[in-house]
């Protein structure tokens with residue numbers, strides 16, 4: 001696997017795991033364990049216990065995913081420029097990520113407003129679709145350059 005393939009596969013797996021973690025936050029009713037945003041209980045590192053740990057870990061995992069999505073996009077823009085679909089999807093992933101992070105924050109600030117929570121879930125699904133597509137496209141072998149063994 002080349003660097004871009006490794007990165008895009010790692011990003012897809014990380015987004016999947018983050019979505020599972022989001023489900024745990026929801027199932028445990030831990031969505032407001034950190035009642036503020038972007039800090040948690042007014043601190044960068046809150047007391048790490050019970051539901052706070054789950055919600056805080058969801059935020060930390062989102063930070064790791066953000067770094068991975070951005071690095072994947074930079075790599076796509078720098079090294080996969082010839083592959084327009086990859087560049088397009090990597091850019092869409094960054095846009096969805098930004099929307100998703102703000103939706104997560106506003107979900108908390110509005111005390112889990114139903115529409116925002118639903119939008120947070122919908123954006124998560126869209127982001128997963130995009131990064132999985134990106135990872136699978138990264139394995140597509142480029143079309144051979146014409147002119148080699150042309151038949152007459």
Ligand code: HEM
Nearest residue numbers: 018019022023025026031062100101104105112117121124
């Ligand atoms: C790429 C980033 C993120 C992804 C993919 C993601 C994904 C998810 C998913 C799938 C859920 C479960 C939703 C449901 O079952 O309805 C969830 C829940 C939640 N997320 Fe995120 N999330 C991200 C970032 C964030 C951030 C930055 C925050 C900031 C506070 C956040 C706050 C929450 C909260 C509070 C819940 C629980 C909602 C509830 O209990 O109803 N998320 N997340």
